[in-house]
Amino acid sequence: SKVRIYTLAKELNLENARMLEILDGLGVSYKSVSSTIEEDTVELIKQIVAEEGTGSADGEAQAAAPAESQATQSQATQSQDAPEQQETPQAAQASATAVQTRDDVAPASKAEIPHRAPVVTIMGHVDHGKTSLLDYIRKTKVAAKEAGGITQHVGAFEAQTSKGKIVFIDTPGHEAFTTIRARGANVADIAIIVIAADDSLMPQTREAIAHAQAAKVPMIIAINKMDLPQANADKVKTDLTQLNLVPEEYGGDLIVVPVSARTGEGVEDLLEYISLNAELEDLRADPNGQFSGVVIEGKVDKQSGVLATVMVQEGTLHVGDFLVVGENYGKIKAMMDSAGGRIKEAGPSTPVQILGFSEVPTSGEKVSSAKNEHAARDLIASRASDRRDAEGAQVLRKLTLEDMMGPLTTVRTVNLILRADTQGSVEAIQGILARKESEDVKINVMLSGIGAPTEGDVLLASTAEATILCFSVTAPGSVTKIADNKGVDIKSFRIIYELIDEVDRLMKGNVEPVF
Numbered sequence: 001s002k003v004r005i006y007t008l009a010k011e012l013n014l015e016n017a018r019m020l021e022i023l024d025g026l027g028v029s030y031k032s033v034s035s036t037i038e039e040d041t042v043e044l045i046k047q048i049v050a051e052e053g054t055g056s057a058d059g060e061a062q063a064a065a066p067a068e069s070q071a072t073q074s075q076a077t078q079s080q081d082a083p084e085q086q087e088t089p090q091a092a093q094a095s096a097t098a099v100q101t102r103d104d105v106a107p108a109s110k111a112e113i114p115h116r117a118p119v120v121t122i123m124g125h126v127d128h129g130k131t132s133l134l135d136y137i138r139k140t141k142v143a144a145k146e147a148g149g150i151t152q153h154v155g156a157f158e159a160q161t162s163k164g165k166i167v168f169i170d171t172p173g174h175e176a177f178t179t180i181r182a183r184g185a186n187v188a189d190i191a192i193i194v195i196a197a198d199d200s201l202m203p204q205t206r207e208a209i210a211h212a213q214a215a216k217v218p219m220i221i222a223i224n225k226m227d228l229p230q231a232n233a234d235k236v237k238t239d240l241t242q243l244n245l246v247p248e249e250y251g252g253d254l255i256v257v258p259v260s261a262r263t264g265e266g267v268e269d270l271l272e273y274i275s276l277n278a279e280l281e282d283l284r285a286d287p288n289g290q291f292s293g294v295v296i297e298g299k300v301d302k303q304s305g306v307l308a309t310v311m312v313q314e315g316t317l318h319v320g321d322f323l324v325v326g327e328n329y330g331k332i333k334a335m336m337d338s339a340g341g342r343i344k345e346a347g348p349s350t351p352v353q354i355l356g357f358s359e360v361p362t363s364g365e366k367v368s369s370a371k372n373e374h375a376a377r378d379l380i381a382s383r384a385s386d387r388r389d390a391e392g393a394q395v396l397r398k399l400t401l402e403d404m405m406g407p408l409t410t411v412r413t414v415n416l417i418l419r420a421d422t423q424g425s426v427e428a429i430q431g432i433l434a435r436k437e438s439e440d441v442k443i444n445v446m447l448s449g450i451g452a453p454t455e456g457d458v459l460l461a462s463t464a465e466a467t468i469l470c471f472s473v474t475a476p477g478s479v480t481k482i483a484d485n486k487g488v489d490i491k492s493f494r495i496i497y498e499l500i501d502e503v504d505r506l507m508k509g510n511v512e513p514v515f
């Protein structure tokens with residue numbers, strides 16, 4: 001049966017990086033360390049590792065392998081194997097030298113940058129238990145600063161787990177995720193999609209999945225409410241498979257963890273999977289580098305004034321630093337960690353509450369630092385002039401060859417969100433669209449659903465530059481208004497073939513210059 005790469009690495013006591021080198025050497029393709037590999041490959045790797053072990057102190061794997069092969073292999077195979085075994089130590093030596101040389105050329109620059117904690121967002125359908133899960137983790141994993149101290153909601157918190165720190169964005173749902181992404185920032189490293197075991201996939205589950213996919217953020221599925229007698233994890237897994245998300249047990253790459261936010265069952269496993277995933281993603285940030293961060297939340301506090309929660313992404317913040325957000329700046333008067341304790345500095349993957357902005361910054365805005373007030377003003381002035389230039393340029397912009405021909409080398413993708421009156425219509429339209437794809441233009445239905453398009457659809461469409469196509473449903477006025485604001489096209493049709501004609505036009509898209 002198939003085996004995950006990291007599972008095998010662990011079993012063979014190998015670094016994940018080394019395992020990937022071996023796979024590269026064999027020409028085996030994989031997406032990440034959580035990809036699965038075929039049984040044949042597994043056997044091959046075991047052999048390689050056993051052979052490499054020759055003469056090394058760590059002879060455990062090596063000792064086991066020959067015993068096994070002697071028992072099963074015929075004499076003929078053994079003699080065939082012999083020359084290979086002679087060659088391999090040399091090959092191993094060669095690869096060791098290669099690694100060393102690489103280290104010499106680039107003095108391990110990435111490895112010197114320290115790891116940072118993963119930032120996790122929790123999404124899913126309403127009532128599936130996002131808030132409960134966050135509450136459970138907060139209650140069990142956040143050390144209380146003061147006895148009875150009630151911490152206010154700041155948009156993020158840090159959980160201390162046995163495998164290290166994990167930062168949770170605690171505005172559940174995809175609103176936080178999309179508003180942040182809509183401004184071009186990406187805060188989350190991992191998305192937990194919560195699905196209730198008694199309800200399985202629901203419209204917002206699909207939306208959440210589409211959002212994570214659009215942002216290319218790895219997903220972990222938490223099947224919640226496992227304590228309920230009617231919990232049916234198998235149904236959830238089967239339903240996921242229909243979205244081409246294949247759980248590990250079914251031979252795919254998707255990590256699915258059954259949990260209960262009520263009893264706490266499985267939550268520890270979930271946290272471990274998060275840490276494991278973070279390790280595989282090899283998340284690093286330089287605390288000594290240039291500061292950059294993103295606004296998680298901003299608000300006005302009656303007593304303290306403007307309070308903003310900022311996620312430090314690179315560098316370190318200090319009390320007294322000047323920060324620039326958009327075309328505003330402020331000086332940090334005080335900083336609090338997410339539990340409300342005063343701090344003087346904050347490094348990567350730390351959510352901090354900052355006192356010192358004069359205007360409330362918006363979630364998703366990027367934050368930079370400046371050496372002093374003068375530098376902050378300069379930065380703002382240059383941003384303002386860039387913005388004016390860009391506004392002018394947009395009016396004057398001439399059509400380039402690429403505008404007319406489309407990117408010459410890459411395959412173009414038409415992103416669509418599909419809304420229709422019935423499941424039957426959705427499937428009929430998808431069936432037709434699937435046949436329309438060509439080598440040069442792919443059609444990506446990011447989300448399809450029954451009923452009128454929602455505000456969430458518009459946000460997704462705006463970040464993914466998708467068009468919303470409606471069949472026999474119309475968008476409510478409030479949604480149309482947001483779409484207008486964000487420059488998202490919503491088009492409604494009553495006849496399937498008119499909708500398909502529109503897709504044809506979108507597929508031709510860049511080819512026809514628009515004047």
Ligand code: GDP
Pocket residue numbers: 124125126127128129130131132133172224225226227228259260261262263
């Ligand atoms: P959200 O809308 O996704 O944030 O969902 P909530 O956390 O508000 O939970 C919705 C309802 O489900 C609440 O009544 C919770 O008490 C209940 N709930 C959440 N998690 C569990 C669970 O693991 N088991 C059970 N039995 N109920 C749960």
